[in-house]
Amino acid sequence: MNGASSSAVCVRWRASLLLRASVGLHIGAALLTVIRPHWWPWTLSAVIANHLLLTALGLWPRSQALGSNWTSLPAAAAARGEVAITIDDGPDPVVTPQVLAVLKRYEARATFFCIGQPAQRHAECVRECFAAGHAIENHSYQHRHNFSLLGPSGMQREIARAQQTLNEVSGSAPRFFRAPAGLRNPFLDPVLQRLQLQLVSWTRRGFDTVNGDADVVYARLVRGLKAGDILLLHDGHAARTTSGGPLILEVLPRLLETIRQHSLTPVTLRDALR
Numbered sequence: 001m002n003g004a005s006s007s008a009v010c011v012r013w014r015a016s017l018l019l020r021a022s023v024g025l026h027i028g029a030a031l032l033t034v035i036r037p038h039w040w041p042w043t044l045s046a047v048i049a050n051h052l053l054l055t056a057l058g059l060w061p062r063s064q065a066l067g068s069n070w071t072s073l074p075a076a077a078a079a080r081g082e083v084a085i086t087i088d089d090g091p092d093p094v095v096t097p098q099v100l101a102v103l104k105r106y107e108a109r110a111t112f113f114c115i116g117q118p119a120q121r122h123a124e125c126v127r128e129c130f131a132a133g134h135a136i137e138n139h140s141y142q143h144r145h146n147f148s149l150l151g152p153s154g155m156q157r158e159i160a161r162a163q164q165t166l167n168e169v170s171g172s173a174p175r176f177f178r179a180p181a182g183l184r185n186p187f188l189d190p191v192l193q194r195l196q197l198q199l200v201s202w203t204r205r206g207f208d209t210v211n212g213d214a215d216v217v218y219a220r221l222v223r224g225l226k227a228g229d230i231l232l233l234h235d236g237h238a239a240r241t242t243s244g245g246p247l248i249l250e251v252l253p254r255l256l257e258t259i260r261q262h263s264l265t266p267v268t269l270r271d272a273l274r
Contacts, residue, residue: 061182061201067189070200077272078228085110089236091125106256108266113178116141116162130170135268138174148183205232212239214250
C-alpha cells in the first residue's frame, strides 16, 4: 500500500476482477441488444442481477470484491502478536480525552478514524491524540448517512476535504480510510487509489453505537480474539450504559486487560505496516 500524501496523486486505477467482469457484462449486453434484440429480457435480467450483486457487496463492509479492504492486519503484524484497536466517529470533546487516559494507563496505542467536521471544531482534541502516539485516519468529512449512494465526485469531495482538514489539524496526512458505517459502492475504490488511501473495515465490532450493554459489546470483541485482529469501538456517537456513561469507557479497559492476558500488543494501523 502506498502512503498518503496531503495532495492527490495521479494513480492509474486498477479495477477488481468483479468490476472488470461487470464492465464486460454491460458491453456484452449492449452488443446482444443490437445483434439479438429478441434476447432483451435475458440481457436486461443479467444487467439487473449484476447491479443487485454490486449493491449487496457494497452493503457488506468486509467484502473484498469491490477493491482492496483490510479486514485484519498484515501477516507480519500478526506474527508479531499485534492487534489494532480502531475508534470511530470522533473527536468528542468529552469522551475522547477519557479514552486517551485509559489508553495511557495501559500504554496502548490506537487508531482514531476521525470525522473532518468535528475535527475542525475540536482541533486540540485531535492534536492530543496525535501527540500521545495514536494515529489519526480519515472517516470522511461529514459522515453522511447517504455516503454509499454518492457518485465519484461526491465521494472525492467528502474524502479529500477530510484528508486536508485532518492533515492541517494533526500535522500528518491520513493513510487509511473507513467508510461511514462501512458502506460503499464501486465508485469508492478509484477515489481511494487517487488519494493513496487504504480502505479498512474490521475483524469484529461490538455494535457499541446501538447496544448499551457493556457485557454484550465486550463479548463480541473478544470472542475468538487473536493476533492480527482489527477491533472497532466508537468515541463519537457512543451508546450510553444504564448509568448514563459512554459505553466505550466501560468496555475499553476490559478489552485492553484481555489483550494483555493474551500476550498481544495493541498498535496503530501504521505501526502494523513496519
